[in-house]
Amino acid sequence: MKGESQMFLQAISIWGIIDIILIVVMLYILGNQLYLWYQGRRVAHFLENQEFRHGMHVAQIIDLRDKDNFDAGHIMGARNVPYAQFKIMKESIRKDMPVYLYDQGKSLSTRIAVRLHKDGYTDIYILKNGFDKWDGRVKKRS
Template identity: 90%
Template sequence: MFLQAISVWGVIDVILIVVLLYIFGNQLYLWYQGRKVAHFLENKEFRQGMHTAQIIDLRDKDNFDAGHIMGARNVPFAQFKIMKESIRKDMPVYLYDQGKSLSTRIAVKLHKDGYQDLYILKNGFDKWDGRTKKKN
């Protein structure tokens, strides 16, 4: 009985380790892919180039309405497939979300669809220190 309990917990431990390795590996792969297809910009660099680019906020509508970067357009991650056609290929695309993981995923998808000038706000909206706008 005791040995059966140990072997059951051993199997559970192995499954847990495999799942954690998969998650870690997936995040590492996403990070690597993002570095290949997009440029990560600090706040100052983002501000300098945003006036000639399409600024895309990937957060949900409620977060966007609560505050967003001035001039940004809301294309929520959940609705991205539907709204992707509104993003022009001939202009730089500046992406941001709360952090940077959603932006990295979208940058990889856009690159696969032929978009070339892709930029991601390195620390996301959480660390943005530029002008913002709130919807009333």
């Protein structure tokens, strides 16, 4: 028994150990993304562009991108609450109105939706394909 385990340890090269570490890290990242996806589906509604446009007139539209991206162009009526400053600015988001979130894609919006839900927000919506795929009206600042 002892001889077999020694042979097994000798057979594992440094590259084998690195491969195992990389696989574990990749599985962790994949698991984290799946968990985030599940949590997002549980706490928020994902909307296509048309659905987002239809309901945004009675909602708070929150752009989670940084200020430079927001200034380059944003959805009409949106206000900028950058992801990095969200903890500070969260108090300005009302709980009695629907919250429409978007970013470049949807990962930041999903993370913020989970945080908002934990803080008692219930009417949360996310632009499914993010600002990158938005085909509605955009306001650009000069």
